[in-house]
Amino acid sequence: xxAHPASIPPVQAAPRAGIRLPGxxxxxxxxxxxxxxxxxVLLPLAAVVDESLSKGLDAFWSSVTGDQAMAALKLTVVCSxxxxxxxxxxxxxxxxxxxxxxxxxxxxxxxxIDLPFALPxxxxxxxxxxxxxxxxxxxxxxxxTRVAIVVALCFITLPFVVRSVxxxxxxxxxxxxxxxxxxxxxxxxxxxxxxxxxxxxxxVAGVMLAFARALGEYGSLILITGNIPFETEVSSVFxxxxxxxxxxxxxxxxxxVLLALSVVMLIAVSLFAHSGTHGEKRGILVRAINRVxxxxxxxxxx
Amino acid sequence: MxxxxxxxxxxxxxxxxxxxxxxxxxxxxxFYKTFEHGLGPPVDAMTSPxxxxxxxxxxLMVAVAVPLNTIFGVGCALLLVRRxxxxxxxxxxxxxxxxxxxxxxxxxxxxxxxGNTGWFGPTMAEWGIQVLFSWPGMVLASIFVSLPFVVRETxxxxQEIGTEQEQAASTLGANGWQTFWRITLPAIRWGVAxxxxxxxxxxxxxxxxxxxxxxxxxxxTETMPLFVAKAFEQFQEEAAYAGAIVLAxxxxxxxxxxxxxxxxxxxxxxxxxxxAELAVSTSNTKExx
Numbered sequence: 001x002x003a004h005p006a007s008i009p010p011v012q013a014a015p016r017a018g019i020r021l022p023g024x025x026x027x028x029x030x031x032x033x034x035x036x037x038x039x040x041v042l043l044p045l046a047a048v049v050d051e052s053l054s055k056g057l058d059a060f061w062s063s064v065t066g067d068q069a070m071a072a073l074k075l076t077v078v079c080s081x082x083x084x085x086x087x088x089x090x091x092x093x094x095x096x097x098x099x100x101x102x103x104x105x106x107x108x109x110x111x112x113i114d115l116p117f118a119l120p121x122x123x124x125x126x127x128x129x130x131x132x133x134x135x136x137x138x139x140x141x142x143x144x145t146r147v148a149i150v151v152a153l154c155f156i157t158l159p160f161v162v163r164s165v166x167x168x169x170x171x172x173x174x175x176x177x178x179x180x181x182x183x184x185x186x187x188x189x190x191x192x193x194x195x196x197x198x199x200x201x202x203x204v205a206g207v208m209l210a211f212a213r214a215l216g217e218y219g220s221l222i223l224i225t226g227n228i229p230f231e232t233e234v235s236s237v238f239x240x241x242x243x244x245x246x247x248x249x250x251x252x253x254x255x256x257v258l259l260a261l262s263v264v265m266l267i268a269v270s271l272f273a274h275s276g277t278h279g280e281k282r283g284i285l286v287r288a289i290n291r292v293x294x295x296x297x298x299x300x301x302x
Numbered sequence: 303m304x305x306x307x308x309x310x311x312x313x314x315x316x317x318x319x320x321x322x323x324x325x326x327x328x329x330x331x332x333f334y335k336t337f338e339h340g341l342g343p344p345v346d347a348m349t350s351p352x353x354x355x356x357x358x359x360x361x362l363m364v365a366v367a368v369p370l371n372t373i374f375g376v377g378c379a380l381l382l383v384r385r386x387x388x389x390x391x392x393x394x395x396x397x398x399x400x401x402x403x404x405x406x407x408x409x410x411x412x413x414x415x416x417g418n419t420g421w422f423g424p425t426m427a428e429w430g431i432q433v434l435f436s437w438p439g440m441v442l443a444s445i446f447v448s449l450p451f452v453v454r455e456t457x458x459x460x461q462e463i464g465t466e467q468e469q470a471a472s473t474l475g476a477n478g479w480q481t482f483w484r485i486t487l488p489a490i491r492w493g494v495a496x497x498x499x500x501x502x503x504x505x506x507x508x509x510x511x512x513x514x515x516x517x518x519x520x521x522x523t524e525t526m527p528l529f530v531a532k533a534f535e536q537f538q539e540e541a542a543y544a545g546a547i548v549l550a551x552x553x554x555x556x557x558x559x560x561x562x563x564x565x566x567x568x569x570x571x572x573x574x575x576x577x578a579e580l581a582v583s584t585s586n587t588k589e590x591x
Contacts, residue, residue, distance in 0.1 A: 026385050033378045034389075037396050040445050044411030045399070047421055051414050090320045097317040101310065111557060115325060118553040120507025121405075122527045123332075123546045126534060130335055130543075131328040155324055187309055216404025219509040219527070223534060236406040236510070243410055243514060252414070255407040262402040294454055297401055297447075298503045299553065 045259070052252035063253035071230045072238035073257065079146065079234070080214035083153040084207045091161025092203055098162070099169040116158045120299045121219025128152055129224050144226030149234060152220045157210035160292060164206030165199050167288045168281065172198050201277045205269055205289050212265035213296055216258055266293075332550070336543040344544035347533075353541065355521050356529035357548075362437060363512075363525060364505050367444040371501055375452025376494060380486070382453070383460040397450050408446050409514025412439055416515075435517035440525065443511035448504040452497035459493030460486075496563045503556040507549060 052060055063069060098110050116124060132151055133143040142148045172195070180190045218236035225232040233241070235258055242251035273286050336344050347353060378397070382390050400408070416433035417423045426433055433439045467489070471481045487494075509527040516523040518532060526545055534542035 026381065026387075029377055029381055030385075030387065030389070033374070033381055033393065036374050037393065040442070040449060041396060041399055043421075044408070044415055044446065045403070047414040048407060048411045090316065093313055094317045094321065097313055101314060103314070109321070111561060112321075112325065114557055114560075115329070115553065118503060118556050120509060120527050120549045120553065122509040122531050123507070123549045123553070126530060126542060126546050127328040127332045127550075130331045137331070151324075155328075158324060212402065216407070218404060218406045223531065236404050239404075239406050239410060240514070243413065248410070248414060251410055255404070255410055258404055259402065259407060262404070263399075266398065266402050290454070290458075293398075293401055294451060294500060297451075298500060298556065299507045 048252045048255050048259070051248055052256045054252075055249050059249065060253045060256075063250040064257055066250070068229050068233070069235075069238060069250065069254050072233050072235045073254070075146070075149070075233070076215055076235040079149045079153060080211050082150055083157060083214055084210045086150075086154055087157055087161050087210055088203050088207050091158070091206060092165055092199065095162045095165040095169055095199075095202075099166060113159050113162050114295060116155050116299070117295045118298045121156065121217070122223070124155055124299065125152060125220040125223040128155060128220070133224065143224050144228065144232060146232055148224045148226075149221060149232060152224055153214045153217060156217055156220050157214055160210035160213070160296065161203055161206035163292045163295070164209070164285070164288050165202035167284050168199055168202040171280070171284055198281075201273070201281065201285055202288065204276065205273055205285060206292070208265055208269045208272065209289065209292055209296065212262045212269075215261055215265075219299075329550070332543060332546060335539075336547045343540045344547065347538075347541040347544040348548065350541070352521050352524065353529060353545065356524045356526050356545070359437065359440075359523070360506060360525040363441060363444045363508075364502055366441045367448060367505050368498060368501050371445060371449055372452050372494070372498055374449070375497060376456055376487075376490075378453050379456035379460055380482075383457055384465070397453050400446055400449050403446075405447060405508065405510025406514065408443055408511035412442055412446075412511070412515045416442075434515055435519065435523060437523065439515040440512050440523065443515050444505045444508055447508050447511055448501045451500040451504065452494060455493050455497030455500065456490055459490045463489045492563060492566045495566075496560070499556060499559045499563060503553065506552055 052063075064073075094113070098106065098113075119127070128148075128151060129143060131138065132140055132148065134141050142151060176194050176198075177190055180194050185193070216236055217234070218240075221227075221234055222237060225234070225237070227233050227237045227241075229238075229241075235254055239251045239254055239258075242248070242254070269289060273289050274282065277285050348357075378393070381387070382394060403411075413420070413434065415421050415423070416426060416439055418427070423434070431438070433442070463486075467485050468481050471485050476484065507527055508525075509531070512525055513528060513531070516525070516528060518524055518528045520532065524532065526549055530542050530545040530549065533539075533545060
């Protein structure tokens with residue numbers, strides 16, 4: 001198995017001259033691309049970095065480590081960690097059931113897994129509030145508590161692990177399992193020794209992507225968490241409150257920290273996919289990650 | 303491995319239980335709440351002047367942001383795949399940046415650029431252009447958050463189709479535009495369409511970034527997601543639920559289009575396109591791979 005080259009679609013060497021691109025020369029086209037990216041993406045982000053440092057490095061540091069900012073940052077990170085742990089377990093189980101089990105309506109259930117990605121985040125928040133809010137028909141009111149943050153983030157990040165593990169499970173070599181079983185290993189041993197190690201890269205990648213997403217989540221949280229400073233105020237909500245009270249430097253400082261964490265996470269996922277796996281599994285995982293990243297941004301991302 | 307019956311039912315129970323509690327029950331609940339008293343209330347709520355304006359403004363976002371990002375996306379993908387340049391990997395990295403930025407940070411960044419004391423704000427004000435708390439700012443926010451989709455979906459398709467046909471056309475005397483319209487675009491059309499669907503979906507639902515730059519003024523700078531949030535906060539639950547249902551139905555349509563588009567892309571390329579993989583994963587079969 002290891003001898004297979006990665007099955008990433010071959011990137012052919014781009015011809016230096018050869019085919020002509022439409023109308024505009026390559027130089028002009030490149031200029032337009034760079035200009036668009038600079039105006040739409042780079043300049044705005046540069047403004048945030050600049051604003052965060054506008055009062056010096058000390059002010060940056062005290063903004064980030066201020067009581068309320070730190071409480072929000074800790075809450076965000078801890079809740080995100082809890083959530084990715086829950087979804088690592090349930091995501092793997094759901095992927096397993098969707099691939100290996102047969103039941104009527106499987107295609108529909110499988111399609112619905114992506115709903116948290118496609119649903120606009122504000123709708124996601126409102127949806128959870130109808131069942132787990134003050135007017136909960138099942139008497140389960142978590143609105144305004146930290147549990148609400150965990151529930152909302154679980155919803156938003158549900159598809160990450162499922163969709164990262166699923167392709168690996170589909171492509172997994174069943175002969176290994178059969179060999180293990182025929183050699184007398186029980187179901188749990190086979191899972192622990194054969195299946196789980198094969199799925200682990202997918203679980204890890206899914207968890208990292210989900211974590212990056214959870215860190216910046218905003219829309220699904222504002223209605224259900226109550227946004228109480230030191231209690232249920234996550235970093236993104238803190239940033240908003242700072243903008244509204246005119247402290248743009250403080251808001252920018254925390255933004256830069258969030259942005260850095262997310263960028264590091266995304267780079268780490270890409271490095272992990274390329275180094276943590278080998279053979280055809282790498283190609284499968286890389287494509288799964290690329291797909292999940294795009295999908296996860298549909299309803300509002302981070 | 304064929305799990306024993308108790309293990310199988312145990313796993314099923316866990317999977318369905320989790321999905322049910324987290325996904326199906328809340329989504330079902332919001333549909334129930336909306337149509338509890340029949341079709342009348344939600345239809346009334348959606349035809350109020352504020353709601354109609356929110357729908358119009360949301361469509362305006364789509365009408366401006368999606369074509370711009372589509373033209374940029376196809377052009378950028380062509381340059382990335384077909385032209386060797388030292389800056390390609392940098393451009394590629396920047397394109398993925400919007401996916402790492404929290405929507406609230408996007409809002410903040412535009413606020414810092416176009417606000418009263420921002421980098422461009424004062425100059426724009428002199429020219430009489432209002433960006434913040436007006437539709438241009440909201441369009442900029444929509445462009446930012448939805449920028450990567452078309453590029454990301456088009457690049458792998460371009461790599462897949464190769465350059466043979468383009469070179470043949472070129473050799474036979476076709477100019478750049480002829481080659482693009484007759485050869486390249488037809489070959490990548492499903493990949494591009496897929497990217498456009500994702501872009502539209504994202505623009506329709508964007509909340510965090512738009513909420514900062516718009517000021518959320520009823521009947522003026524309120525898109526559908528902002529309308530939903532505002533209605534809920536003002537205890538107009540019927541309007542909030544109705545708006546949420548409209549957005550949820552659009553999301554379901556997106557999922558449907560994605561799975562159709564994925565299958566088309568797969569059929570037209572013979573297999574291993576990333577855009578096509580959703581179809582692979584939804585059918586859970588190995589066909590074509």
